[in-house]
Amino acid sequence: MPSLTRVPRTARKPTDDRRAEFETRVLAAVEDLLADGTPFTEIAVQKIAAASGSARSTFYRYFPDKSRLLIRMAELATTDLFAAAESWWSAEHTDQQTGVVLAMRAMIGGFRDHRYLLLALTEVGSYDREVGAYWRARVATFAELVRVRLETEQAAGRVGRQLDPRATALILTSMVERTISVAFAAETGVGEDALAESLGRAIWLVIYGDAP
Incomplete structure (x- = not known):
């Protein structure tokens, strides 16, 4: 019997789509935090993760450090x-x-x-x-x-x-x-x-x- 909680593999978003969606949320979160006047160096990873609605572990899965985060956000x-x-x-x-x-x-x-x-x-x-x-x-x-x-x-x-x-x-x-x-x-x-x-x-x- 199929699981009632597990999302069928065919229904899951492709990895690229999930990454793009996550990066868009992070970009918006970082820009909102910067707009408040907080220097980038003083914005904690936990704060960025919370503002983007994601877990800290998810953040580090995509961005090993804040330098890579800033570079990727700049690319976008x-x-x-x-x-x-x-x-x-x-x-x-x-x-x-x-x-x-x-x-x-x-x-x-x-x-x-x-x-x-x-x-x-x-x-x-x-x-x-x-x-x-x-x-x-x-x-x-x-x-x-x-x-x-x-x-x-x-x-x-x-x-x-x-x-x-x-x-x-x-x-x-x-x-x-x-x-x-x-x-x-x-x-x-x-x-x-x-x-x-x-x-x-x-x-x-x-x-x-x-x-x-």
């Missing part, structure tokens, strides 16, 4: 944030500054939605080797995408020969990442629309300002 939070910019860098640049401004607006919006987590990532990454290495690698991957595109534009004659693709990619990537972080870390008096417009203009002029 930055997926959409980087997607808009990566889409613009992969598209044809025939619309003057409009496309890059829209990409900046999407990035700024994505940062706003997860600002407490991403500001914590920046802070912890300054002294946690594992977290710092993750974020530098993520930014470097984006910078490499920019470098390749700049070289392509230069080879096609759409970018000035004096532009150094590798150095310019580093400058643009660092400028955007640092500018958005500063804008949300303190009151600057700069609105999101003005920030997007100015970043878009700066990026466009650096790339195409002295084009043939």
